[in-house]
Amino acid sequence: MTGFALARVELVLLIPLAAAALLALLPGYRLTARLNVAATLLTFLAALALLFTRHPAPGPYLLVDDLNVVFIALNTFVGFTTSVFSASYVGHELETGRLTPTYLRFYHAMYQLLMCAMNVALMANNIGLMWVAIETATLTTVLMVGIYRTHEALEAAWKYFILGSVGIALALFGTILVYVAAQPVIGEGLDAMVWTKLVAHAAKFDPALLNVAFIFLLLGYGTKVGLAPLHAWLPDAHAEGPTPISAVLSGLLLNVALYAVLRFKILMTANAAAVAPGPLMVTMGLVSLIFAAFMLYRRRDIKRLFAYSSIEHMGIITFAFGMGGPLANFAGLLHMTMHSLTKSGIFFAVGHVAQAKGTQRIADIGGLTETHPWLGWSLVAGVVAIAGLPPLGIFMSEFLVVSSTFARAPLLAIPLVFGLLVAFGALFLRLNGIAFGEPRGETHPVKASYGPLFAHLALVLAAGLYLPPQLVAWFQHVSQLLG
C-alpha cells in the first residue's frame, strides 16, 4: 500500500519531468501544444488521486500532508487550464511571428519543468530540497520571461534574474541558519534538514538563531512572493513575458513562495521563545497592499496593472496569515485560492485582449465590450471578481479577512480597508476606459479559448455563492495546522 502511495506522489513529479524531456525533442505546434495539455491534465489527475486517498508516511525528501495537498491540487489545476489557454495563445504568437518553432519547443519544455519544480517545492519535506526547487522554478521563469527577446523582455528577465537570485541567496542563508540551530538538538546530517523532524524538535532550538534565520527566509522567499519593497521584478516580468507565464507566475509561483514562508512560520510558532512571526508578516503585507494600491493608478500597461494587483493581493494574503488564528488563516487560504483562480483567469482574458488589439497600452484599448463582447464582458467579470464585489469568491474571503481583523485588532483594520478601497477605485477607473466607451485602437479578430477562463470564473462565482461543507471543514482543519 505504501509503495502504491509513494508511486502516486512520484507521478505528480515524474509526469511533468518526462513531458519536459519529450517536448524538448518534438517539433510541430499542434502536436506539442496538445501534448502539453495532456501532460498537465495527467498531473492534475495524479494530484487529485493524492487528495482523495490517505497520505503516505513522510520520507526524508518528500512529504504529503493536509496543508500542501491543497496547494498541489490548486497548482496542478491552474497548470492544466493555463496549458489549454497557452495552446491557443502560442498559436497566435506563431502566426504573428513573435515566436519561432524552436523557441516554442523550448517554451513547452520549460513550462513542464516549471510545473515539476513547483510540485517538488510544494512536496519537499527537506528544506534544502525546497530551496533547490524554488531556485529551479525561478530560473525556468527567467528564461521564459526573456523569450520574446525584445529590449523590454530582456530587461525584465535580467531584473527578475538579479533580484530573484538575491532573494534566493538570502533564503539559502536562512536555510543554513535553521540547520545550524537544529544541529545541536537533532544531530548532524540529513535529519536536521527534514521539516517534520524540525517541527517536532523546534521547541528546543536556540530562539535567537531561529529569529535571524526567519528574517532571512522571510526576506528571501518574500522577494519571490513579490512583497514590497522587494517587488520590483514582478511587474516587469509579468508585462514582458508570454501571457500564460504571467498567469502561472501570479496564480502559482507566488503561492509556492508563500507556502515556503508558511512552513517556516509553523516552525517559528513551534518554538515559544522565538519572536512571533505574525507582526513581521502583517507589516510586510500591509505595506505591500497600500503601496500596490496607489501604484495601480499610474499604470499604462494592462499587464502591469494586473501585476500590481497581484502584489496587492499577496499583501492581503500575507497579512491574513500573519494575523494567524483559525479565522484569519481560513480567510488567507480561501483568498489565496480565489486569487489564483481569478488572477490567472484575468490574464487569460488579457492575453487575448492584447492579441486582439495588438498592444498592451491601456490608452490604445477601449470599448472592448462593443468590439469583442465575449472577451470584454469576461474581462469585466474578472475585474469585478478581483476588486472584491459580491457575490464572487474574493468578496467572501476579503470580508472574512476584514471582519476577523476588526474583531481582534481594530486599528489594523483601518489601513487594510483603506488599501482595499484605494485599489478598488483604481481598478474600476481603468476598467471603465478599457471595457466601455468608444472603441479605440486597431482591432484584429482573435481565436480565443474561453474554456479555461469561464471555468475559473465559474469556480470563483460558485465559491462566492456556496462553499461545500466538506471544503469548509478541510480548510478549517488546515487553518488549525497553521496555528
Add this chain to the structure above:
Amino acid sequence: MPNLAFDTSHLLAGGLVLVSFVLLYQDRLYSMLNVYALHALVLALAVAWQANIQNAPHLYVTAGLALGFKAIIIPVALRRIVERLGIHREIETVVGIGPTMLAGMALVALSMVVMLRVTTEATPIAREDLAFALAVVLLGLLIMVTRRNAVSQVVGFMSLENGLVLAATGAKGMPLVVEISVAFSILIAFIVIGIFLFRIRERFDTVDVAALDQFRGERR
C-alpha cells in the same frame, strides 16, 4: 597546537572577506575577474581546511569544485566573453569608491554584531565562519548594487554565492545535497548569464544595464 584548527579557519574566512573588499573597489573588468579567481581560490582553501578539521571527505569535492570551476573555468570563460564583446574598459559605478568602502565596513560590522550574538550555542569555528560568510554575502550584494555593468553584477553575484558555500561548509555535517546544489546553481546561473550576455550583445551592442533602463515601459 590546540587552536590551529580555529586560527586557520578564522584566517581563511577572514581572508575571504578581505578579498571581497578588494573586489569592491576594482574598476576594470579584467582585474575584477582576476580578483574573483583569487576569491574562489581562498574559498577553496577555506573549504578544504573545513574538510580536514571536520573529517568530512565529501567537502573536498566542494573545495575541488570551487578551485577548478570557479577559480579557473569561469574567470577564463568570462574573460573570453569580455574580449569578444570588447568591453574591457572601465566599469561605471553608481557611487564613488569612498562611500562604497564605508558602506562595506558598516556591513561587515553589522554581520559580526548580528551573527556573533545569536550563535552563542554553536562551536567557535562555526560562529566565525557564519559571521564572515554573512559579511561576504552582504558585500556581494553591495557589489551588485553599486555596478551598472552586467558582467560585474554577475561577478558580485558569484562572490555572494561563495559566501553561501562558506556558510554551508562551516555548519558542521550539513548534508552534501546543499553543496552540490550550490555548485549546480552556479553552473546554471552561468549558463543563463551566458545566454543573456549573448542576447544582450546581439540586440543592444552594449552590456551596460543603464542602456537597458531606457527601454523600460513606463519611463516616458
